[in-house]
Amino acid sequence: MKFLILLLAFSVAYGQLPFTCIHDNHDKRTTEHVIHMVLTDMDHDDDGKITAIEVMGTFIVDFDRNPLDQRIDHDEFVKRWEAHYRDIRHFATYLFLHxxxxxxxxxxxxxxxxxxxxxxxxxxxxxxxMEFKEWLRDLYTNCRIHN
Ligand SMILES: [Ca+2]
Ligand SMILES: [Ca+2]
Ligand SMILES: [Ca+2]
Known part of the structure:
Protein backbone atom coordinates (compact mmCIF):
# COMPACT_ATOMS: atom_id res chain seq x y z
CA MET A 1 0.00 0.00 0.00
CA LYS A 2 2.82 2.35 0.92
CA PHE A 3 4.42 1.52 -2.40
CA LEU A 4 1.24 2.26 -4.31
CA ILE A 5 0.98 5.65 -2.66
CA LEU A 6 4.60 6.29 -3.57
CA LEU A 7 3.94 5.35 -7.22
CA LEU A 8 0.87 7.56 -7.30
CA ALA A 9 2.90 10.47 -5.93
CA PHE A 10 5.53 9.92 -8.61
CA SER A 11 3.05 9.74 -11.45
CA VAL A 12 1.46 12.99 -10.33
CA ALA A 13 4.90 14.62 -10.24
CA TYR A 14 5.58 13.40 -13.76
CA GLY A 15 2.37 14.65 -15.32
CA GLN A 16 0.23 11.52 -14.97
CA LEU A 17 2.50 9.12 -16.84
CA PRO A 18 1.95 5.80 -15.07
CA PHE A 19 5.11 3.82 -14.52
CA THR A 20 6.71 1.17 -12.39
CA CYS A 21 10.35 0.72 -11.45
CA ILE A 22 9.85 -3.00 -10.83
CA HIS A 23 11.28 -4.89 -13.77
CA ASP A 24 8.96 -7.24 -15.64
CA ASN A 25 9.32 -8.70 -19.11
CA HIS A 26 6.74 -10.12 -21.54
CA ASP A 27 9.07 -12.98 -22.47
CA LYS A 28 10.28 -13.55 -18.89
CA ARG A 29 13.74 -12.31 -19.79
CA THR A 30 15.77 -11.69 -16.66
CA THR A 31 17.31 -8.33 -15.77
CA GLU A 32 20.77 -9.68 -16.70
CA HIS A 33 19.47 -10.96 -20.02
CA VAL A 34 18.04 -7.57 -20.99
CA ILE A 35 21.15 -5.75 -19.75
CA HIS A 36 23.25 -7.99 -21.96
CA MET A 37 21.02 -7.24 -24.96
CA VAL A 38 21.24 -3.49 -24.40
CA LEU A 39 25.03 -3.67 -24.05
CA THR A 40 25.31 -5.66 -27.27
CA ASP A 41 23.24 -3.00 -29.09
CA MET A 42 25.19 -0.18 -27.48
CA ASP A 43 28.75 -1.37 -28.03
CA HIS A 44 28.55 -1.21 -31.84
CA ASP A 45 32.24 -1.85 -32.50
CA ASP A 46 32.48 -4.41 -29.70
CA ASP A 47 35.63 -2.87 -28.16
CA GLY A 48 34.40 -3.01 -24.56
CA LYS A 49 33.96 0.77 -24.38
CA ILE A 50 30.84 2.89 -24.69
CA THR A 51 31.29 6.24 -26.42
CA ALA A 52 29.01 9.27 -26.71
CA ILE A 53 28.45 8.41 -30.38
CA GLU A 54 27.35 4.89 -29.44
CA VAL A 55 24.94 6.15 -26.78
CA MET A 56 23.51 8.64 -29.26
CA GLY A 57 23.28 5.95 -31.93
CA THR A 58 21.36 3.64 -29.66
CA PHE A 59 19.24 5.94 -27.50
CA ILE A 60 18.55 8.60 -30.14
CA VAL A 61 19.08 7.44 -33.75
CA ASP A 62 17.63 3.95 -33.27
CA PHE A 63 14.58 5.25 -31.39
CA ASP A 64 13.91 8.32 -33.51
CA ARG A 65 11.04 7.35 -35.79
CA ASN A 66 7.93 9.44 -35.59
CA PRO A 67 8.41 12.34 -35.61
CA LEU A 68 11.94 12.10 -37.00
CA ASP A 69 13.38 15.12 -35.20
CA GLN A 70 16.57 13.99 -33.39
CA ARG A 71 14.77 13.81 -30.10
CA ILE A 72 12.91 10.95 -28.52
CA ASP A 73 9.54 11.48 -26.93
CA HIS A 74 7.91 9.12 -24.47
CA ASP A 75 5.90 7.26 -27.12
CA GLU A 76 8.86 6.67 -29.42
CA PHE A 77 10.94 5.36 -26.56
CA VAL A 78 8.37 3.11 -24.94
CA LYS A 79 7.12 1.57 -28.18
CA ARG A 80 10.57 0.47 -29.31
CA TRP A 81 11.84 -0.56 -25.87
CA GLU A 82 8.82 -2.78 -25.33
CA ALA A 83 8.96 -4.26 -28.85
CA HIS A 84 12.71 -4.81 -28.89
CA TYR A 85 13.63 -5.75 -25.31
CA ARG A 86 10.17 -6.95 -24.32
CA ASP A 87 10.09 -5.13 -20.99
CA ILE A 88 6.60 -4.09 -19.95
CA ARG A 89 5.44 -0.65 -21.03
CA HIS A 90 5.29 0.89 -17.56
CA PHE A 91 8.84 -0.17 -16.84
CA ALA A 92 9.96 1.37 -20.14
CA THR A 93 8.26 4.58 -19.02
CA TYR A 94 10.35 4.50 -15.84
CA LEU A 95 13.52 4.15 -17.96
CA PHE A 96 12.42 7.04 -20.15
CA LEU A 97 11.79 9.28 -17.15
CA HIS A 98 15.26 8.45 -15.87
CA MET A 130 31.54 -3.09 -17.02
CA GLU A 131 30.58 0.45 -16.00
CA PHE A 132 27.73 0.44 -18.48
CA LYS A 133 26.35 -2.82 -17.10
CA GLU A 134 26.73 -1.56 -13.54
CA TRP A 135 24.84 1.61 -14.41
CA LEU A 136 22.01 -0.30 -16.11
CA ARG A 137 21.86 -2.92 -13.36
CA ASP A 138 21.49 -0.13 -10.82
CA LEU A 139 18.67 1.34 -12.89
CA TYR A 140 16.95 -2.02 -13.24
CA THR A 141 17.20 -3.10 -9.62
CA ASN A 142 16.97 0.16 -7.65
CA CYS A 143 14.32 2.82 -8.14
CA ARG A 144 16.31 5.65 -9.64
CA ILE A 145 13.89 8.51 -9.77
CA HIS A 146 15.31 11.98 -10.12
CA ASN A 147 13.60 15.30 -9.67
CA1 LIG B 1 15.68 15.69 -21.98
CA1 LIG C 1 11.63 11.84 -32.50
CA1 LIG D 1 35.33 4.94 -16.46
Missing amino acids: LDTNNDHYITTADVSNILLDMDYDRDGTVTA
Missing part, protein backbone atom coordinates in the same frame (compact mmCIF):
# COMPACT_ATOMS: atom_id res chain seq x y z
CA LEU A 99 16.99 8.98 -19.22
CA ASP A 100 15.28 12.35 -19.68
CA THR A 101 17.81 13.81 -17.28
CA ASN A 102 16.71 17.43 -17.69
CA ASN A 103 12.97 16.69 -17.54
CA ASP A 104 12.10 18.39 -20.81
CA HIS A 105 10.06 15.35 -21.94
CA TYR A 106 12.57 14.34 -24.63
CA ILE A 107 15.77 12.36 -24.77
CA THR A 108 18.27 14.52 -26.64
CA THR A 109 22.06 14.92 -26.92
CA ALA A 110 21.93 17.04 -23.74
CA ASP A 111 20.69 13.99 -21.86
CA VAL A 112 23.34 11.78 -23.48
CA SER A 113 26.09 13.95 -21.93
CA ASN A 114 24.48 13.62 -18.50
CA ILE A 115 23.97 9.88 -18.93
CA LEU A 116 27.62 9.37 -19.87
CA LEU A 117 28.78 11.28 -16.78
CA ASP A 118 26.48 9.08 -14.74
CA MET A 119 27.93 5.90 -16.22
CA ASP A 120 31.58 6.87 -15.71
CA TYR A 121 31.85 5.62 -12.13
CA ASP A 122 35.63 6.07 -11.78
CA ARG A 123 35.57 9.44 -13.58
CA ASP A 124 38.39 8.59 -15.94
CA GLY A 125 36.56 9.93 -18.99
CA THR A 126 35.85 6.48 -20.43
CA VAL A 127 32.81 4.28 -20.00
CA THR A 128 33.72 0.61 -20.03
CA ALA A 129 31.28 -2.22 -20.74
Whole structure:
Protein backbone atom coordinates (compact mmCIF):
# COMPACT_ATOMS: atom_id res chain seq x y z
CA MET A 1 0.00 0.00 0.00
CA LYS A 2 2.82 2.35 0.92
CA PHE A 3 4.42 1.52 -2.40
CA LEU A 4 1.24 2.26 -4.31
CA ILE A 5 0.98 5.65 -2.66
CA LEU A 6 4.60 6.29 -3.57
CA LEU A 7 3.94 5.35 -7.22
CA LEU A 8 0.87 7.56 -7.30
CA ALA A 9 2.90 10.47 -5.93
CA PHE A 10 5.53 9.92 -8.61
CA SER A 11 3.05 9.74 -11.45
CA VAL A 12 1.46 12.99 -10.33
CA ALA A 13 4.90 14.62 -10.24
CA TYR A 14 5.58 13.40 -13.76
CA GLY A 15 2.37 14.65 -15.32
CA GLN A 16 0.23 11.52 -14.97
CA LEU A 17 2.50 9.12 -16.84
CA PRO A 18 1.95 5.80 -15.07
CA PHE A 19 5.11 3.82 -14.52
CA THR A 20 6.71 1.17 -12.39
CA CYS A 21 10.35 0.72 -11.45
CA ILE A 22 9.85 -3.00 -10.83
CA HIS A 23 11.28 -4.89 -13.77
CA ASP A 24 8.96 -7.24 -15.64
CA ASN A 25 9.32 -8.70 -19.11
CA HIS A 26 6.74 -10.12 -21.54
CA ASP A 27 9.07 -12.98 -22.47
CA LYS A 28 10.28 -13.55 -18.89
CA ARG A 29 13.74 -12.31 -19.79
CA THR A 30 15.77 -11.69 -16.66
CA THR A 31 17.31 -8.33 -15.77
CA GLU A 32 20.77 -9.68 -16.70
CA HIS A 33 19.47 -10.96 -20.02
CA VAL A 34 18.04 -7.57 -20.99
CA ILE A 35 21.15 -5.75 -19.75
CA HIS A 36 23.25 -7.99 -21.96
CA MET A 37 21.02 -7.24 -24.96
CA VAL A 38 21.24 -3.49 -24.40
CA LEU A 39 25.03 -3.67 -24.05
CA THR A 40 25.31 -5.66 -27.27
CA ASP A 41 23.24 -3.00 -29.09
CA MET A 42 25.19 -0.18 -27.48
CA ASP A 43 28.75 -1.37 -28.03
CA HIS A 44 28.55 -1.21 -31.84
CA ASP A 45 32.24 -1.85 -32.50
CA ASP A 46 32.48 -4.41 -29.70
CA ASP A 47 35.63 -2.87 -28.16
CA GLY A 48 34.40 -3.01 -24.56
CA LYS A 49 33.96 0.77 -24.38
CA ILE A 50 30.84 2.89 -24.69
CA THR A 51 31.29 6.24 -26.42
CA ALA A 52 29.01 9.27 -26.71
CA ILE A 53 28.45 8.41 -30.38
CA GLU A 54 27.35 4.89 -29.44
CA VAL A 55 24.94 6.15 -26.78
CA MET A 56 23.51 8.64 -29.26
CA GLY A 57 23.28 5.95 -31.93
CA THR A 58 21.36 3.64 -29.66
CA PHE A 59 19.24 5.94 -27.50
CA ILE A 60 18.55 8.60 -30.14
CA VAL A 61 19.08 7.44 -33.75
CA ASP A 62 17.63 3.95 -33.27
CA PHE A 63 14.58 5.25 -31.39
CA ASP A 64 13.91 8.32 -33.51
CA ARG A 65 11.04 7.35 -35.79
CA ASN A 66 7.93 9.44 -35.59
CA PRO A 67 8.41 12.34 -35.61
CA LEU A 68 11.94 12.10 -37.00
CA ASP A 69 13.38 15.12 -35.20
CA GLN A 70 16.57 13.99 -33.39
CA ARG A 71 14.77 13.81 -30.10
CA ILE A 72 12.91 10.95 -28.52
CA ASP A 73 9.54 11.48 -26.93
CA HIS A 74 7.91 9.12 -24.47
CA ASP A 75 5.90 7.26 -27.12
CA GLU A 76 8.86 6.67 -29.42
CA PHE A 77 10.94 5.36 -26.56
CA VAL A 78 8.37 3.11 -24.94
CA LYS A 79 7.12 1.57 -28.18
CA ARG A 80 10.57 0.47 -29.31
CA TRP A 81 11.84 -0.56 -25.87
CA GLU A 82 8.82 -2.78 -25.33
CA ALA A 83 8.96 -4.26 -28.85
CA HIS A 84 12.71 -4.81 -28.89
CA TYR A 85 13.63 -5.75 -25.31
CA ARG A 86 10.17 -6.95 -24.32
CA ASP A 87 10.09 -5.13 -20.99
CA ILE A 88 6.60 -4.09 -19.95
CA ARG A 89 5.44 -0.65 -21.03
CA HIS A 90 5.29 0.89 -17.56
CA PHE A 91 8.84 -0.17 -16.84
CA ALA A 92 9.96 1.37 -20.14
CA THR A 93 8.26 4.58 -19.02
CA TYR A 94 10.35 4.50 -15.84
CA LEU A 95 13.52 4.15 -17.96
CA PHE A 96 12.42 7.04 -20.15
CA LEU A 97 11.79 9.28 -17.15
CA HIS A 98 15.26 8.45 -15.87
CA LEU A 99 16.99 8.98 -19.22
CA ASP A 100 15.28 12.35 -19.68
CA THR A 101 17.81 13.81 -17.28
CA ASN A 102 16.71 17.43 -17.69
CA ASN A 103 12.97 16.69 -17.54
CA ASP A 104 12.10 18.39 -20.81
CA HIS A 105 10.06 15.35 -21.94
CA TYR A 106 12.57 14.34 -24.63
CA ILE A 107 15.77 12.36 -24.77
CA THR A 108 18.27 14.52 -26.64
CA THR A 109 22.06 14.92 -26.92
CA ALA A 110 21.93 17.04 -23.74
CA ASP A 111 20.69 13.99 -21.86
CA VAL A 112 23.34 11.78 -23.48
CA SER A 113 26.09 13.95 -21.93
CA ASN A 114 24.48 13.62 -18.50
CA ILE A 115 23.97 9.88 -18.93
CA LEU A 116 27.62 9.37 -19.87
CA LEU A 117 28.78 11.28 -16.78
CA ASP A 118 26.48 9.08 -14.74
CA MET A 119 27.93 5.90 -16.22
CA ASP A 120 31.58 6.87 -15.71
CA TYR A 121 31.85 5.62 -12.13
CA ASP A 122 35.63 6.07 -11.78
CA ARG A 123 35.57 9.44 -13.58
CA ASP A 124 38.39 8.59 -15.94
CA GLY A 125 36.56 9.93 -18.99
CA THR A 126 35.85 6.48 -20.43
CA VAL A 127 32.81 4.28 -20.00
CA THR A 128 33.72 0.61 -20.03
CA ALA A 129 31.28 -2.22 -20.74
CA MET A 130 31.54 -3.09 -17.02
CA GLU A 131 30.58 0.45 -16.00
CA PHE A 132 27.73 0.44 -18.48
CA LYS A 133 26.35 -2.82 -17.10
CA GLU A 134 26.73 -1.56 -13.54
CA TRP A 135 24.84 1.61 -14.41
CA LEU A 136 22.01 -0.30 -16.11
CA ARG A 137 21.86 -2.92 -13.36
CA ASP A 138 21.49 -0.13 -10.82
CA LEU A 139 18.67 1.34 -12.89
CA TYR A 140 16.95 -2.02 -13.24
CA THR A 141 17.20 -3.10 -9.62
CA ASN A 142 16.97 0.16 -7.65
CA CYS A 143 14.32 2.82 -8.14
CA ARG A 144 16.31 5.65 -9.64
CA ILE A 145 13.89 8.51 -9.77
CA HIS A 146 15.31 11.98 -10.12
CA ASN A 147 13.60 15.30 -9.67
CA1 LIG B 1 11.63 11.84 -32.50
CA1 LIG C 1 15.68 15.69 -21.98
CA1 LIG D 1 35.33 4.94 -16.46
